Amino acid sequence: MSIHWFPGHMAKARRQIEEKCKQVDIVIELLDARLPLASRNPMIDEITGHKPRLVLFTKGDMADESLTNEWISYFTQLGVSVLPIDAKTGKGVPKIASTCEEILEPLFVSRKKKGIVSKRMRAMVLGIPNVGKSSLINRLAGRHATQTGDRPGVTKAQQWIRVGKKLELLDTPGILWPKFEDPDTGMRLAMSGAIKDDILPTEEIALYTLKYVSFHYPKLLEERYSVVIQEQTPVELLDEIGKKRGCLMRGGEIDWDKAADIVMGDLRSGRLGRITLESPSDYEEIGNEEND
Numbered sequence: 001m002s003i004h005w006f007p008g009h010m011a012k013a014r015r016q017i018e019e020k021c022k023q024v025d026i027v028i029e030l031l032d033a034r035l036p037l038a039s040r041n042p043m044i045d046e047i048t049g050h051k052p053r054l055v056l057f058t059k060g061d062m063a064d065e066s067l068t069n070e071w072i073s074y075f076t077q078l079g080v081s082v083l084p085i086d087a088k089t090g091k092g093v094p095k096i097a098s099t100c101e102e103i104l105e106p107l108f109v110s111r112k113k114k115g116i117v118s119k120r121m122r123a124m125v126l127g128i129p130n131v132g133k134s135s136l137i138n139r140l141a142g143r144h145a146t147q148t149g150d151r152p153g154v155t156k157a158q159q160w161i162r163v164g165k166k167l168e169l170l171d172t173p174g175i176l177w178p179k180f181e182d183p184d185t186g187m188r189l190a191m192s193g194a195i196k197d198d199i200l201p202t203e204e205i206a207l208y209t210l211k212y213v214s215f216h217y218p219k220l221l222e223e224r225y226s227v228v229i230q231e232q233t234p235v236e237l238l239d240e241i242g243k244k245r246g247c248l249m250r251g252g253e254i255d256w257d258k259a260a261d262i263v264m265g266d267l268r269s270g271r272l273g274r275i276t277l278e279s280p281s282d283y284e285e286i287g288n289e290e291n292d
């Protein structure tokens with residue numbers, strides 16, 4: 001499946017970010033811990049250039065811990081500093097300012113030598129829609145500084161927010177690349193809820209989800225829906241779940257839309273359990289195929 005999505009405000013957001021990037025010392029890039037590469041907008045590299053960078057894994061509380069560790073190693077090997085956080089409980093959040101300080105130390109030392117005394121670090125938060133930008137900023141600011149929502153595209157305006165004595169943050173709208181060349185990337189984003197449901201068929205996403213979860217996390221499906229994972233097709237599985245949950249239409253047929261909504265709601269809320277939607281090895285395989 002190829003998803004084309006490039007709303008006008010995305011182009012505007014890109015221009016705004018390029019402009020604001022000139023005013024900051026460091027970029028705080030938010031990636032969804034459940035899909036760190038799929039949730040990574042490749043345009044961010046072009047837009048931010050060589051700015052120092054801190055990567056935060058959001059929604060780490062919903063991700064598979066062992067894969068989160070693999071992903072942290074993956075990024076660390078690339079020389080990128082990563083912190084996993086949970087913006088809902090605040091876990092990991094207090095480390096952000098001190099990690100920014102460590103990353104920026106060489107810059108501040110060189111500025112000092114030139115006689116420039118910077119009192120505060122200025123940072124901008126970047127990430128795709130729904131990744132958790134507003135939740136993080138609210139956490140850091142210690143009050144409800146920006147609006148949050150569980151639908152993509154809620155963050156609207158840009159603003160500076162002071163965090164403690166040393167950090168100042170700019171909140172920016174999330175940006176998403178216009179077209180996903182790789183259908184798996186589109187599907188992973190859809191599964192996570194990063195793409196508005198009304199542009200994608202929920203049933204198709206639910207079937208893809210059931211295929212993925214029954215392969216990687218069969219026990220979680222068994223526990224949640226009291227089913228036994230054998231060799232069912234995703235269609236048969238959705239049917240079974242629909243029956244178990246009483247999603248029936250007149251005449252006793254399974255209401256697939258309802259069953260699909262239940263599965264997607266459970267995945268996206270974390271009720272299904274801690275699930276990561278991609279692993280570094282998925283990308284190694286792609287790299288190896290390309291090199292063959």
Ligand SMILES: Nc1nc2c(ncn2[C@@H]2O[C@H](COP(=O)(O)OP(=O)(O)OP(=O)(O)O)[C@@H](O)[C@H]2O)c(=O)[nH]1
Pocket residue numbers: 058059060061062085086087088127128129130131132133134135136147148149150151152153154155156173174270
């Ligand atoms: N479990 C969990 N949920 C989170 C976390 N961070 C954000 N969320 C939830 O994810 C949803 C989106 O969060 P927002 O902070 O509104 O995301 P945003 O990136 O500002 O979204 P846009 O406004 O669409 O750009 C909300 O329902 C949050 O409660 C986290 O670390 N863990």
